[in-house]
Amino acid sequence: MCRKNYLDGSVPCGFQRTLVIGLNGRIPVNGKEVGIETICIEEDAARKVKEEGKTVYYRLDRLGIPLVEIVTSPDIETPEELLETAFRIGLLLRSTGKVKRGIGTIRQDINVSIRGGARVEIKGVQKLEWLPKLARNEVIRQLSLLKIRDELLHRGAKEDEYKLDVKDVTEIFRETRSKILKRKGNERILAVRLPKFSGLLGMEVQPGRRFGKELADKVRAITGIAGIIHSDENLEKYGVSPQEADALRLALELDDNDAFVLVKAPEEMGKKALEVVVKRARLSLKGVPNETRRALENGNSEFLRELHGGARLYPDTDTPPIIINPEWKRRVASQLPEYPWVLKEKLAKKYGISSEFAEELILEEKAEIFKEIVESYRVDSVLVASTLLQTVRGLEREGVPVENLTREDFNGVFKYLSEGKIAKEAIPQLLAKLAEKPSNLDDALNALGIKPLSKEELEEIISKVVESNMSLIISKGERAFSPLMGAVMKQVRGKIDGKTVAELLKAKISEVIKHGS
């Protein structure tokens, strides 16, 4: 057992316990094998709810919940392959029936590195669909950062030019009309020169996201200061007068190639913020810094913290070694379910359903109940699959509490169907009723007024419909079937199978035609 230090406050004791349970695995993805480097059991950290300045609020409902961390090898080559791999792993996990479901229960962290770039980790990807875009936008970001590096080198920038030489420019803005530069309490306005950065702060690094924002994010993450102002922004928009801008350029001794960054904060905090800015600017000469970033919904990401290495792992002194008995390992291995991609093909083939249905059954953890129903009753397997999947989803959309439906409920419905006690048309309304938890299936049927129709009763209804439509049959012959079928079904829908109705009605019509009346 190891400890991984978490000093951001999300784990109150300061470390997360983590235990390697698997190494050197692999998963087949589109004809190739993606390596699974490690699988660990860990305890989850607390979830950040909000930040107010330097105060962070966490909710503890997730703290200490066991989670499995699955790390793939750097074998994934395209954003699409990334999605497919994540999907496959998710499918595999779901197929065990042992993992929690719901938003946030499976989270992806992706690591992106490109040639000449660096490994950058993006955390907190809650939706699979975000993955390709996040990966693609990270590639764009790294390429942009490399471009900025090349431009800086081209301009002859040197690392030692980026020194923390903070100028207090509060005086310049003493009479300012700029709202965001209005000071409160002990706030000062501090500025720093970024040599040869002119134009680069305004360069887009991701769609709609400029390099200046990268700096601002990092300042906010580290110091809690909400924003910075830089020279590639439209300063007039902030209410900074041309005179103020000139005075500022003069005070900072700016060349045409240079940029500046301003902050408004209490002195110590402001200095800290500009230190972050200068350090980040210096790092630009190296290209892409190793960082951990937070996924944003639009496919971009923002700075979270510097990337941790394996170096923060150390042994947990509270737990004695856990010895894994080889016999136990063998027993577990023998009880593992089939791989879902094998199971998918088998389900589709054996039960004659589409492989899409088979996959959905596995994803929604309904494969077991599907098999049980199909093997127990003489029912149409496609009907069972579509009921379990589409019908239930449809009811859910209508606000039916489908989570109340149990395995017994589904079994009962298909048992009655196979015994002819209900028609397949009655399934949706019956399930909706069952979701309200009546005492049993018969009560649900009574409540719905569904009484199974006997063949004799059906024949009687058909005879009546035929008798009152004699003229139609005489004039239209067999083509009278359609309207008459509609009339009969109106009376018997849900009480008996439509196929039976059609057979009997057809027979009755041809009998009338043959014998006259």
Add this chain to the structure above:
Amino acid sequence: MAPKDKLPGYRGFAKRKLEEAKVKVWSVVRVVNPDTTYEGILLPRSELGDDRHVVLKLKTGYNIGVRISEETIIEELGYSPSHYALPERDVSFDPKKPTVALIGTGGTVASRLDYRTGAVIPAFTPQELFSAVPELEDICNLKTLSLLEIFSEDMQPEYWVKIAEAVAKEINEGADGIIVAHGTDTMHFTSAALSFMLKNLSVPVVLVGSQRSSDRPSSDAAINLISSATVAARSDIAEVVVCMHGSSSDEYNLIHRGTRVRKMHTSRRDTFKTIGDIPLGMVADGKIKMFRNDYRRRSNQRIVTADTKIDPKVVLLYTYPGMQADLIEHIIDTGYHGIVLAGTGLGHCPKTILPSLERAIEEGIAVAMTSQCLYGFVGMNVYERGRDLLKIGVIPCGNMLPEVAYVKLIYVLGHTRDHEEVKKLMTHSISGEITDREPYNGYLILQGELN
């Protein structure tokens, strides 16, 4: 000295395999099993481990145990020794700063982790401590002395004597304050013992420990050390005190009188509480704030003596429903000289042991009564059982804590076994162990929303 063990923690089969492969701890090794191969740094094992596994630190930083068998092949790929020492910080003596002597009794005072190997590097010398806890440098000159190497649960009355003598010596040689680094389990026993033994104290003697080892981020070690150094170097107290966290956060440390303090929680960082009284004061952000005036003040005198005459033949007994006399009989027959009872309520015990207690006293054994309630005074004139006990000669100990009474009786019996003398000494406060009254805010137990 014996040659250093190259495979610490390994034994039996595992040790043999590793020796055959000519590898040692911190070797970078490849372990080839029939099904898988692993590479990593060979780590030391805990002494309690089995002999069928070796422990590796993988490149990813994770530690794993790898099962080995006869077929396992182990190869050395390199060697990556742990730097089992802190970078020492050379700090020159500053005559303007007070000098504090830190006496170690065992365990790590502070430490730092070597993340690469996962090893906990202990810090003890002044250079190491200044390196691990740089704030100390601003507070005082530091002198360290490793007196004992024991767990606090293995503390013995004889060791109290050693510590008291060492403290007296350091003060007389000029220390401006003393820190005794001590495991928390029995810290309050030692603080009581030092309180009784040290006479003419002229500087603070501060006991300190940590509830969370310094290998974890929640450790209280550094702040406790900084706070106790502040008290030792700068406070005007000339008493034995315990200085530990006052709340579960790192807000402040409390300064507890050595004879009124008790460990009250197995794991909380604010485990030490002053019982039936309020603490002497607190330390926060390097500032000391005293809560009261009735403490002995610092002076320039250097005439401290350690009065270390003791008689450890004393037992401390809880009384409880179902308690039987044979226990007492056994104590009498095995030659003990004193019994401290932690009685129920106002100082009671079951009548089953009354005749044996009477016999004990007749045979010259001092029997003292405290209360297992911890808070409040024994009141042995209130109920019949109390009066019976007083009549047979049981000594009522006021609101002295049971552990303190145990330590005090050891100290007192080292000086006299005369019943009247013992009674006089046990019923009068020597070092604040019995107070005149319990203040209205001296009884504090967190319960629900209330304080």
